Amino acid sequence: MNMSAYSSFTQWYREGKQASYIRSRKSPGGILELIEAARPGGDMSRPAQPDLVLHQDLSGGSRIRGNSGGGFFDVKSRKGYLGLDAPDFATTMSVDSPHRLRSLSFPVAQWQSALDEASNSGASVKNLLLFKGSFESHAIRSALRNLWALCDEEGVPSRLLARAAGFVILAELCQLNGTPFTSAKGGLAPWAERRCLELMHARLSEDISLDELAAEARLSPYHFGRMFKQSVGVPPRVYLTRLRVEKACDLLEQTNLPITQIALEVGYSSNQVLARVFLKHMRMSPSDYRRAVRDPVRSYTLR
Template sequence: MTEPAYGSFAQWYSDGHLAHYVRTMKSAGDIIHLLEAAQPAGDMSDPAVPDLVLYQDLHGGSRVSGDMGGGRFNVRSEKGSFFLSAPHFANTVVVDKEHELRSVSFPLAQWQSVMDEAAGGQSSLDYQKLCMGAFASPTIRSAVRNLWALCDEEGAPSRLLAQAAGCEILAELCRLGGAPFSATKGGLAPWAERRCLELLRTHLSEDISLKELAAEVQLSPFHFSRMFKHSLGVPPRVYLTWLRMERVCELLAQTDLPVTEIAQEVGYSSNQVLARVFMKHRGVSPSEYRRVVRGPGRPLITLGVRAPLEGRQ
């Protein structure tokens, strides 16, 4: 292992010689960093950073050779293939053609305990196995795709989104590395489910974190995320969006608040962000929704609202 020359992968790509190839960079504090870049053929090596870095080749067809912490490899990358770079390791990577990539980097200080838990008490990730070139994972591909789609809608990822996606990705990496990974056997206790839903409803305007929700019911974020999905059928981040859409519909129908104020009340950074999310989930703009439900002679209805599942008693 090599002592890190940069404080994070995001810092390296911001300050290093590859910075001008970056098209998009988003961060959720010190939880995760997202990057998209269009790079030329040649030496794409990175210095040692204290982050675990997952790369995805968006188009494939490249010959990739080097060492990312698991030993030398020389492979042909396919569209959507992943590569994993070990933390504290100065990787050597040569790509034979122009390529586009996405990356998700996990600062080790934030994620080591989750990795240890996901690995079932073993010595966390098996870098010798996972950092040996290209690999495929439908689970990770879906998680990364959803993460980017939500970021495109809402801007920088919330802490809840970042932590939930990170737990899902790291759990799958541990499984691929041979950890004794088992399916969730049960969901949240009824009292814990009620408490979580109450917190989500009363903190719609805040950037509540997975860690905070888990602490309320005395669980680790890793286990809480899996148990919540088992109980409610969707991850906490999806359920939060449902609750926000429910509240937006109520405010549009029952108040004269401007859309900008409604956006702030439910935790969106602007009316433009709210409009994008609302259109996706309700099929109309907030203004059109208000016009329809408050038209002359029309009852106050909740057009298109699908109420979230309530906590089971």
């Protein structure tokens, strides 16, 4: 293990010579770090950092040689395929041609205790057997695609989204490793469901985390997410989005608050973010909705 001046993969990327290659970066509260980069061919080695890093090749067709923690490999990359870098390991890597990739880093300190609770087999991100080149997983590709799309929708990704998406990806990595997570059985106890829904209503404007909701139900975050969906019918993030849209509708109909203020009242960072969410769920902009509910006859005539 090599000592590094950088405390995380993202810091190394952002502050090192690779910074100019970054095309997009999304950072939900230090739980997950997402980077999209367009890089020339050449050396991709990096010093050791305490992060598990998942890469997805968006281009394909490059020859990749190196060691990411599981021994030397020499592979031809394919579009959409995945690679995994071990935490606390100084990777050596070279790529023979320009390429685009997305990288998702998991700070181990944020995730290991949750992994311990989610797996009876003592899964550890340091003991995965996937640090050896590229591999395929339709489940992880789908999770990454959905995560990126939701990050674009929300602007700054919520802690609830980051934690839930991270568990989906880590659960699949452990499944591929032969150390699957234990399954949640049944839904939430009635008292736990009631307290969690009350908490979500009360803190609608805040970036509430999956860990806080799980603590309210006295469950591990991983099991809470599964049990919440069994009880309520949708994941916590989806339920919270519904609450926010419903509250935004009430405020648009019953108040003269500016849309920017309404966005903040329901937990979104700007009126642009609220507009994207609103358009997706209500099929119209907040301004059009306000006009429609306040003057439905004129709104219908103008169509």
